[in-house]
Amino acid sequence: MNIERSEELFAKANKLIPGGVNSPVRACRNVHCAPLFIESAKGSHIRTVDGMDFIDFIGSWGPMLLGHAHADVDKAVCEAAKRGTSYGAPTEIEVLLAEKVCKALPSCDMVRMVNSGTEATMSALRLARAVTGRNKLVKIIGGYHGHGDAFLASAGSGLATFSIPGTPGVPESTVQDTLLVPYNDLEAAKEIFEKYGNEIAAFFVEPCAGNMGLVLPVAGYLQGLRDLCTKYGALLVFDEVITGFRVSYQGAQGRFGVMPDLTTMGKIIGGGLPVGAYGGKAEYMQRIAPAGDVYQAGTLSGNPLAMAAGLATLDILEKADYAGLEQRVLAFVKELAGILEKKGLSVQYQHIASMFTLFFTDKPVRNFADVENASTAIFESYYKQMREMGIFLSPSAFETAMVSFAHTDDDFNKTLDCAKKLKF
Numbered sequence: 082m083n084i085e086r087s088e089e090l091f092a093k094a095n096k097l098i099p100g101g102v103n104s105p106v107r108a109c110r111n112v113h114c115a116p117l118f119i120e121s122a123k124g125s126h127i128r129t130v131d132g133m134d135f136i137d138f139i140g141s142w143g144p145m146l147l148g149h150a151h152a153d154v155d156k157a158v159c160e161a162a163k164r165g166t167s168y169g170a171p172t173e174i175e176v177l178l179a180e181k182v183c184k185a186l187p188s189c190d191m192v193r194m195v196n197s198g199t200e201a202t203m204s205a206l207r208l209a210r211a212v213t214g215r216n217k218l219v220k221i222i223g224g225y226h227g228h229g230d231a232f233l234a235s236a237g238s239g240l241a242t243f244s245i246p247g248t249p250g251v252p253e254s255t256v257q258d259t260l261l262v263p264y265n266d267l268e269a270a271k272e273i274f275e276k277y278g279n280e281i282a283a284f285f286v287e288p289c290a291g292n293m294g295l296v297l298p299v300a301g302y303l304q305g306l307r308d309l310c311t312k313y314g315a316l317l318v319f320d321e322v323i324t325g326f327r328v329s330y331q332g333a334q335g336r337f338g339v340m341p342d343l344t345t346m347g348k349i350i351g352g353g354l355p356v357g358a359y360g361g362k363a364e365y366m367q368r369i370a371p372a373g374d375v376y377q378a379g380t381l382s383g384n385p386l387a388m389a390a391g392l393a394t395l396d397i398l399e400k401a402d403y404a405g406l407e408q409r410v411l412a413f414v415k416e417l418a419g420i421l422e423k424k425g426l427s428v429q430y431q432h433i434a435s436m437f438t439l440f441f442t443d444k445p446v447r448n449f450a451d452v453e454n455a456s457t458a459i460f461e462s463y464y465k466q467m468r469e470m471g472i473f474l475s476p477s478a479f480e481t482a483m484v485s486f487a488h489t490d491d492d493f494n495k496t497l498d499c500a501k502k503l504k505f
């Protein structure tokens with residue numbers, strides 16, 4: 082594979098940008114190869130600066146559920162750009178998108194637009210602490226809620242990729258109120274509430290863990306968390322930055338029928354542009370300034386280009402065949418896992434809607450400890466070989482593969498044909 086131009090750009094980037102990238106996992110360090118620099122993308126395919134075409138299973142880490150450069154989304158962004166790219170003032174389109182989000186997500190009466198998922202979770206935590214008058218938060222071991230200081234205790238995804246348990250620059254005092262429990266362990270959650278219940282402001286959880294690879298909730302787990310938070314007066318916060326509008330148009334909360342007090346969002350609601358949001362019950366959201374006393378602001382919040390892309394995306398997704406895509410992806414993942422098993426590999430797969438992860442282990446995967454037992458060495462070989470054959474996968478065993486409505490049966494069949502050629 083000729084990646085000469087990508088390597089040239091990476092060498093130059095390393096002199097100008099820390100690690101040569103603007104988000105760590107992109108550097109491909111844990112799979113020991115240079116990253117591919119992208120020139121363009123369309124539908125389910127992505128093209129590198131070296132002129133090579135790849136089937137894309139990253140999807141910009143989640144936003145591109147409609148595929149890249151969707152005609153309706155592009156048109157909406159271009160029309161918005163002609164009117165100006167930023168005003169620092171209210172617009173009609175942010176009201177329309179807020180209305181769309183609140184109608185779709187059953188727990189949201191109101192929503193505040195921000196600029197990233199990290200900003201959304203930081204703001205939701207501040208609000209939860211203000212509402213409850215408490216300081217402690219509970220998060221999942223290996224759960225990732227952005228790079229806000231309070232959340233960087235045992236964060237998954239990027240930190241796990243680089244074997245970083247926390248990070249310098251975060252004072253111990255900042256994370257001393259962060260309590261940790263394993264995902265899918267309701268007994269551990271009960272114990273933490275029994276010990277700290279009157280001090281806990283919020284329980285933050287991805288309803289489907291998406292930053293330790295994809296790990297699904299066991300039956301009764303989410304409802305159990307809902308019951309605990311209600312009992313002890315803490316707020317249940319669903320981080321739906323990944324799952325929002327992907328596992329269903331109503332999000333994970335709609336799919337599983339469990340209502341959080343607050344929800345954080347991002348990715349899909351911006352249609353590929355930078356965006357974030359947090360929403361929930363009106364009685365809580367009315368505490369946000371200027372309606373209330375909890376301050377949060379952002380110059381580019383509600384940016385008209387991001388709002389236009391998000392609204393166009395949700396307009397299409399509202400009528401989309403989620404069930405049909407889910408069936409196609411499940412059939413593909415089952416066959417992919419079967420091909421790898423025939424090669425003598427131990428494979429566990431997790432799948433929901435248009436998301437999936439393959440874990441190279443012979444044990445069931447229910448939490449981060451199980452994920453850590455999976456072979457990263459086999460994953461590295463799998464990643465490198467598939468990349469050589471034109472399949473663009475996440476360069477980390479701790480991420481989730483993303484499929485779009487633009488992926489075709491030919492894309493799936495080509496990927497399966499590549500998998501049949503793998504050697505271990």
